[in-house]
Amino acid sequence: MKMAQLTVAVTYQDDRAGRRRLAYADDLASRCGAELFLALLDTPLVPALAAAAGRVAGASAPAADRYFAALASSLHQCRTADIAGLEGDWTALAAALASRADAVAVSDRPERHFAGLAAIYPADETEFSRNRDGPPRVLVPFGTGPDAADALEGLVAVLGPMAAKEVVLYHTTWRNPSIASDDPDRHVCPEAAAVRTALEARLDRLGWPYRTVIETAEAVPAGIAQRALGELCSLICMARSPHVVKGSYVDELLARTAVPLLTVAERRIR
Numbered sequence: 001m002k003m004a005q006l007t008v009a010v011t012y013q014d015d016r017a018g019r020r021r022l023a024y025a026d027d028l029a030s031r032c033g034a035e036l037f038l039a040l041l042d043t044p045l046v047p048a049l050a051a052a053a054g055r056v057a058g059a060s061a062p063a064a065d066r067y068f069a070a071l072a073s074s075l076h077q078c079r080t081a082d083i084a085g086l087e088g089d090w091t092a093l094a095a096a097l098a099s100r101a102d103a104v105a106v107s108d109r110p111e112r113h114f115a116g117l118a119a120i121y122p123a124d125e126t127e128f129s130r131n132r133d134g135p136p137r138v139l140v141p142f143g144t145g146p147d148a149a150d151a152l153e154g155l156v157a158v159l160g161p162m163a164a165k166e167v168v169l170y171h172t173t174w175r176n177p178s179i180a181s182d183d184p185d186r187h188v189c190p191e192a193a194a195v196r197t198a199l200e201a202r203l204d205r206l207g208w209p210y211r212t213v214i215e216t217a218e219a220v221p222a223g224i225a226q227r228a229l230g231e232l233c234s235l236i237c238m239a240r241s242p243h244v245v246k247g248s249y250v251d252e253l254l255a256r257t258a259v260p261l262l263t264v265a266e267r268r269i270r
Helices: 016-032 047-057 063-074 090-097 147-159 190-206 220-230 249-256
Strands: 006-012 035-040 102-106 118-121 137-141 166-172 210-215 235-239 261-264
Touching (some): 006 090, 016 035, 016 102, 035 090, 102 147, 137 147, 147 166, 147 190, 147 235, 147 261, 166 190, 166 220, 210 220, 220 235, 220 249, 235 249
Parallel strands (some): 006 102, 102 118, 235 261
């Protein structure tokens, strides 16, 4: 089945964070063959950019159009990007993306702005891949519930068009005091083992390379963050449980991880 056109959305402001966010989105869109949706959020025009835009778009173009034309001319990776303009706030961007079947927002703002949408928090990176010696590696944590399956399907929607990628399935288990073995695999509960089997079967059907890491950690978010760093992962992919409103592992990782985090829309991207 042919996948829908992926949209990578990003907001631009003429500051360090805005430039790094745009560079990351540009690189991701290029790797995925995605459309780049660029939004201007109430940002004053920069005189140098406005002057350059006059040569690109023509003096008769509205100021915002000239501004976007200048930005379009500065994008080097995403050659086929469709640059669009939107003036407003982050809620306006979310509304503009709501009708797109497969969209991911590159954002450093709180996740609540993108309820119902997938979002990547780039953790100050300017390029998608952090693994210089191989394909991009993505950590997909799993537990005993359906959230990891949702996360994996969201990952398929975002990275499916990418030619090469590798998945690390990761589970942190609690020690069972009735089991003497130091092998973390022996301590995995039946529910988590069933989730692992289902995830591995899905990756086998996709033909994606993967491996599974089981370990014990003092705290789940700390284990996820440390393993992602140790594996040189380019991304951590998680889905927020619809049953957890506050205090989820996603919230904790947003506060602590140095690796970009993809939070998948709840049962939306397929």
